[in-house]
Amino acid sequence: MKYDNFTDSHNSGSSDKLLTGNEAIALGARKAGVDIATGYPGTPSSEILPFLAKFKSAAVNWSINEKTALEIAAGASIGFKRSMFTTKHVGLNVASDPLMTLAITGVRGGLVIVTADDPGMHSSQNEQDNRLYAKFAKIPMLEPSDSEECFNFTADAFEISEKFDTPVILRTTTRISHSRSIVSNLDVLGVTSLINYDYHNSDYPNSHLNNNLNDHLHSNLHNRPYVKDIEKFVMAPVFARNRHKLAIKRLEYLTDFSNNSGINKIEYNSPDFGIITSGISYQYAKEIVPYASFLKLSFSYPVPDNLIKEFVGNVKNVVVIEELEPFIQDEISSLGINLKGKEYFPRCGELTPDLVKLGLAEAGFLDVRNVPNAPNKYNKYIKSGFDDPENILETLPPRLPVLCSGCPHTAVFYALKKLRVPVMGDIGCYTLGAMPPLSAMDSCISMGLAFGAAQGLSIAKSSHKKTVGIMGDSTFFHSGITSLIDAKYNNISFTAIILDNATTAMTGGQDHPGTGKNLSLNQSISGKIDIKKIIEGIGISEIYTIDPYDYNETFKVLKNALESENLNAVITNRPCVLYPKKLDCGKKFEVLEGCLGCDLCMQIGCPSILASRSSGNLGDKRIPFIDASCIGCSICKDICIFNFIREIKINR
């Protein structure tokens, strides 16, 4: 794909593009000449690698999990190449083992870690604030606030990484990664860095890398042949003690950079109202109180102590606006300056323009009664609200995500519900099996938890029933294999179910070792790695493969597996109905007249089975009907024991 073809430019013919934050990060990495990019899919980070892969300018591939991905990036850096690792916030926990020590070894080729956090948990199990990892690991962090900064900061991050001999964290959030905004000057070859690298203090550390720092193309550095350097990369105690000292010294140089490089900026406006902020919060505040003075932290760790002192000295009232943890606020208080922030802006969930407006009103930055269209909390003062006499809209049903029509996971969860067994679950589309009406999964905590938790729950003996551990194929590769080996090693019995739909579905259908494909070539790069053979290799001999579109067989096999006293495994064999392409079995089903409204078929949670509005003379009972979205999986026909569901025969 040619660079100019992916989206359109303004009619004016300039190089402006409308890009998501994730697309801009990919282009920033391309501009920096990244050689190797790795990651594991996770919302909201998943689109960076596929976008970068389109340009075929680097080795870009999904890894089996985040730890392996970061280790590949580390090896590339040791080989003098620029590397990037992308992950969602919780994935950095998985990669935190290599991260914490790479932080003290430092790098050769620039190493950039992109962590996409998910405040508000749009598609995550927690909303941890990964800015704390920068402080924990003592490494620098950049926080872009729109797509243009995603592009520029990513390119700059590689320079900073090499200059200061450190991995660099680029931290986004959902509203940065999945927002589109205009990126101008997408000049791929020229370096248009906004950073001034020539300020006075540029002698850290006295490593071999510094010789090349003024050569922005880094052609010499990145073509070096491999040499070993055990004092730098063998973190045995004798060497690690020295590297840790260097890492602490490095913080002084990074603080100097944070103050003087120009990347952190003060915008003086009002002498009375000042805001210190970063990321998306900057955009909200800028819109609401454009008259305030701003200290925008783009390089938010280590914080620029001198700039903060100057700003607080020059502006009368200063508040900190940040999502999630009081990270900036705490850093500033450790300078001996106490500012308010979390007193006005919530620590839970994501900020919105309206929450920022409320907080700023409470902080006395604006008089909310004078603000047109003030947030709903103040509606009672400002306008009478909608004509909604019976408050009928208050009672709208929530619409939660559900398994797709024809999803191969459905029958398994319905059977597990009937079997009433404890089910340790995992992370993926199948997490939706925990929700009503299926309600057949009892835990969702971390990637790959299910088999470990199933072992523990079995040992706990708190249920007289055999335990189930259930996860998808991509999760099994990510971190299910190890815990299944552990269960066999410790001879603990439970039933391990692998919902193999041949893709990583929840994040948009990415490939994994079981598909044998990957991003770089989008064609087979290896033989498909066979889940059944892995399980056989572990030494588990009781393995069932089932067709989840045959409900009765699925139920029978699961019942047998749960009656067996062995550690055993059940693998499903139907592909996802969405990825890699939308499937349709080519059949349609209908509910026959005479249906008694027993509700059984409604209990599988298929989005194609709806309740009729008129229930006739059956009182409260709902008569179902099947709408046009049915793809013909036929599970409901098996479920209806009264035979009121039948395939529609189309005569042609």
Place this chain on the structure above:
Amino acid sequence: MDDSIQNILICGIGGQGVVLAGKIISLAAFESGKDIKTSEVHGMSQRGGSVSTHIRYGKKIFSPLIPENEATAIISFDIYETARYIRLFANEKTFIISSEHGKIPQWTPKNKNDRIKNGIAVSEEDIANILRSNFKSLYLIDDKRLALDLGNIKVSNIILLGILSCLSDIKKEIWLKAIEKNIPPKTADLNIKAFLTGRNYCENLQKL
């Protein structure tokens, strides 16, 4: 719509094409030289859940999210979702372009009282009446019928886009180009027909 900041909220059910409609509108606004920001939802919420995309364009845009009560237009592919989002984002001047059809969330409690409590008692007609009594600029559309007349139910989102286009200050040619850039080439004729159906529908109303 005047030339101050335009805030367009698109809502519907995951899988109805909310993200695609957002891409088309934002490309059209971008091509007409505006500053623009959008925000969309990926991942879990896309599995048949309630989804929305925010689009803001004008001279200079900071926040990608639309502030409460400040939507210029709400386009909705499901009338229940219309009801959900007007409460937070609409004011009395907001253009409401909504399908008159809606899908009741498929799983509802067995007990009738629980159903009433969970809102299942609210009918499409109830919501339509509330919309009619609150919004002067209301376009309540039988998009299913219009789409089926064209031969494919899937283009109902493009029909609603056609209505928005007629209310916007972006040129028709730019809209057509934005649609073509975002759909598979073999569906171009159908989608353009759908777009024009919506646009003509709106133009005819304005002539009355």
